[in-house]
Amino acid sequence: MEDLYREVIIDRYKNPQYRGALEPNDITFEDDNPLCGDHIRIDLRLGESGRIVEAAFDGHGCAISQASADLLIESILGKTIEEVRLVKKQDVLDLLGIELGPVRLKCALLSLKVLKAGVYGLGEASDDLIEV
């Protein structure tokens, strides 16, 4: 269990750096994890260069889902939409630095699913977005 609740995860869960809402925003998307009811919304603001200048998330859920969202937001600041589209499942797992079984994987990847649905301009999030 030490692995799963590394200090960084507890820290990000208790003291998230990017929790909040951006109004107005350029891109916003939200979704649930139907397995346990975790919820994440992500708002993005783009600069004139097309890069993400501000980003925030809000929602509720387990430490893994919320810490993953906070770390993910941090990692995409300054990136272009095209670059964010290339973020992979493994990138998020590397940020978390833990190994997860199939059930908790859904918690960890909810924020990526929301982010990708947002940057692809999709009407609905799909598990396809986090299969790679």
Added chain:
Amino acid sequence: MNSLDTAKIRADFPILQREISPGVPLVYLDSTATAQKPAVVLQAMQDYYNTSNANIHRGVHTLAEEATAAYERAREKVAQFIGAASAREIIYTRNTTESINLVAATWGRANLHAGDLVILTEMEHHSNLVPWQMLAAERDLRLEFIEVTVDGLLDLDCYRALLEQQPRLVAFTHMSNVLGTINPAKTLISMAHDAGAVTLLDAAQSIPHLPVDIQQLDTDFLAFSAHKMCGPTGIGVLYGKRRILEAMPPYMGGGDMIKRVHLRNFSPNELPHKFEAGTPAIAEVIGMGAAIDYLQAIGMDAIAAHDHDLIVYALERLEEIPGVTVFGPSAEQKGGIASFTMKGVHPHDVAQILDREGIAVRAGHHCAMPLHEKFHIPATTRASFYLYNTQPEVDVFISALYKVFQLFG
């Protein structure tokens, strides 16, 4: 004979060691009804219960993670086994029957309306007939049937004529459970698509016995059961093309099939969970995965070749017996199924006498009453072969038929 090591295979199936009465070993020739189970399948299910039993998907404890992983790993195996593009096109059901009912109740209700034509065949199992009759009664659909020739083949001229009437759905069996006929599925499906119809292939009899490749067949739906392919009862599969499954309304409502639920409404979960309400047959899913591993290790081509050798031999020997009529096409066009009548002897009596010799065959209409009506017979006796059957077993079967002939002759 081909190279299947039947002695080794038979040792994998504990039930094949039993005797029906002292000194009379079991000769199991009823795999078309259900196949026997190798020890590895039983062991996989027992291991799951002994070490990882937990409900899937919501739990975060170790057992739940293990159970979920095993359950979803089996889905990957099924997808790979039939060549599906994605495991998300694999829906777990109870059996072939439930798979077909699912399509009728969801795709059917959403897409079929008064006057729409559904094409079936005269050789369908009741499971691919009654669900469409029920929907036809509800929606005022037209059902038409591809006729079966005296040789037990589908009449393609009849099919072509029916296709001109703009069918919405063509649903047919890949392999007849009575005649053994292997229908030219790829051609029939391609013709249906050219006519603008959706296709459903009942693969209950073909999946256990032939290599089946979804990409090659290009069917929209495919249904089969695990229990006929050395897996447990209570678990089956519906394959559907992704875009069609996505557009279908859900089937049963309940846990696991939802994304969000409010007091007065819900939104459905993603594929495949959208169609899997409630706690599923977890151990059986794992057993099905083990059965697929088992069959693949032996090889579907080798199994098909073995079945073929046995049916060639069995048909040859059946011809020797006076008064025996075998239904269906020649061995080249069928799987390992021989349904026959013996003049002057009712099939139930044939089956009863064979049982005394330790031989398990089936007698009756085999859930295909219309097909028996077509051939003007109330019932047949059916012997069917699988990977664990041997040529000496066919000899035992034939000798027993001679005894029947002598008793009644």
